[in-house]
Amino acid sequence: MLTKKKGILTGLLVVMMLFVAGCGSKESASGDSKKSLYFIPIVDTGAYWNPMKKGAEDAAKELGYTLITKTSPSAEPSKKEKHIGFIKEATAKDVAGIAVAPIEKKAFKDSIKTAVDKGIPVITFDADLENEADRTAYVGTDNVSAGKELGKQAAEEMKAKGITGGSIAIVCVDVAQPTMIDREKGLKEGFEEVYGKDAANFKFLATIQDNDQPSESKKQLEGYISANKDLVTVFSLGSEGPDVGVMSALESQGKAGEILHYGFDYTDTWLKGIDDGRITAIVDQDAYQIGYQVIENLAKAVEGEKIDTTIPIDVKYVKAADLEAYGKEKSKIKTDTIESTEESK
Known part of the structure; x- marks a missing residue:
């Protein structure tokens, strides 16, 4: 009988300990959240x-x-x-x-x-x-303002180079992504602000979407370069896919340094395109x-x-010649x- 009572007491103690532990874990989880x-x-x-x-x-x-x-x-x-x-x-x-x-x-x-x-x-x-x-x-x-800064700076440099017309390509990850929509909007506003009525001499081609896949943006831009002999400038609006894809297309088509390329955000990838002109300048976020x-x-x-x-x-707007020093400073x-x-x- 004594053994039986001890067994019951032990069982009750175990149940109570589990109950207390269970309550404690709930409070802990709540506190963690x-x-x-x-x-x-x-x-x-x-x-x-x-x-x-x-x-x-x-x-x-x-x-x-x-x-x-x-x-x-x-x-x-x-x-x-x-x-x-x-x-x-x-x-x-x-x-x-x-x-x-x-x-x-x-x-x-x-x-x-x-x-x-x-x-x-x-x-x-x-x-x-x-x-x-x-x-x-x-x-x-403010992605509209950032895009506008890139558009204005690019247009100023294009005017200085005597570029008065031609086709322009834009490459992004996703055309429905808010950042890309705002950057493209600001880009075109800044470009038109600098060129004024002469902006009508340029044609913005349908925006390329690559879902961050370099092979896709490379293939589509190669098609644009072949079909549009007057392509003068490409804008890549962010992420590694468009950055790599655009530079690869410019290289494969022998257009490095001939077609200007303006990018968005710093990446060490840009350093590979400085010497041969596959990147012209970027705007960068911290x-x-x-x-x-x-x-x-x-x-x-x-x-x-x-x-x-x-x-x-x-x-910040950074020209290709300053990218290496800028990258080192960012890293530091x-x-x-x-x-x-x-x-x-």
Whole structure:
């Protein structure tokens, strides 16, 4: 009988311990969610996205938050739906905050607004929604202004070279992506502002989309070069696919240094095209700083601090001759920033 009672008591103790442990794990999970931030870039690899992710990771670590990065490959067939799903997942988990680069302005509105209405701050970056009231803040470049700067600078240089007309090609990752739409809009505005009525002497060809696949942009641009003997300038609006594809097409068609090429964002890839003229100039965003500022401001919003609804990051215009020195300086600044962050801990 005594043994039987001891067995019952032992069983009750085990049940009570499991119950307490279960309660404890729920509280822990809840606590963890309130120190977790979802970071949803379009991709997290490449010369633009990789340093941005690094900046976000450094800021989260410094501020005591857990960063959960969610993304998908460039060629993911259901990419838009998948990323909207990441927002819904974060909202369901009641995380502290969400940072997302919207692939489309309208499609992402409802899921972002649902999170905001639930009290979860949402910062958009790289691209923004149509209505700023639907998110907490935007961090990044004004892509229309950045495109306009590139268009104006290119047009000034083309005029200086005596170029008075011809065809122009634009290459991007995705024609429906908000950043690409805004950059193209600004690019054409800046170009027309410089050339005035003479802008009518130029023809912008249908924009090439390569889904970040260099072989695709190379093939399409080679076709444009063959079909348009008056092609004078190519603009690549960001990401490694168009950068590599355009330079490869210019090389294969023997047009390096003859057809001007203006790019978007710094990458070491440009260094391969300086000597033979496969890159003319670029506008560059500080990707590391975008990532850092996104998380720094998201943390402020989480903690109840009022933040600006738009936190702009400026761009710089860099000519091909200055790219190597510029790249070294960017690398040094990023390294110094990381080291400074580590020393302050």
